[in-house]
């Protein structure tokens with residue numbers, strides 16, 4: 351490991367997966383530079399240069415400790431294992447399983463089914479309705495999980511990788527006009543964490559590549 355190198359995050363402002371990693375890096379106090387990759391109008395993720403960084407041609411990717419890592423969930427686990435200070439997972443295996451359930455519901459059960467790349471395969475008039483359907487289904491399940499696990503945050507009173515996934519997913523929900531207030535636990539945790547400095551700094555609107563008044 352080279353402790354001196356500043357990490358580089360290949361990120362797109364409103365990619366919820368980039369947003370997850372920005373939050374985790376901020377919470378752990380890891381300095382990083384953002385390298386914007388325009389995955390929208392410019393298709394910068396599809397270039398041979400970016401494919402060499404991430405064979406999946408998605409954001410985020412993180413250059414850290416002399417290596418390049420891809421996939422937001424794998425990256426968060428790497429950060430947790432290499433920088434256990436400011437932990438983002440509880441210690442007990444059963445508690446960790448509960449955090450990971452929430453992470454999986456979002457990262458496998460919701461986000462991939464509503465990402466913009468997938469929505470574009472649907473007729474335009476069906477996109478918002480489809481996104482609302484998968485988010486509502488997932489949020490209904492999450493409310494049930496949170497009823498058992500949540501304290502102040504998704505799992506008890508400590509911020510975990512589940513919160514790093516939830517807040518970006520709520521951002522997407524609002525983007526697709528899902529009525530987040532009908533999910534009281536989700537709405538409460540979101541309200542609390544949106545003003546937390548690590549979450550605020552990671553917010554899409556506060557990124558160097560943010561586009562004002564984007565649709």
Ligand SMILES: O=C(O)/C=C\C(=O)CC(=O)CC(=O)O
Pocket residue numbers: 364365366367389390461464465466467522
């Ligand atoms: O500016 C755009 O519209 C293009 C791409 C995105 O939002 C990224 C997503 O697909 C959303 C997500 O990460 O879930």
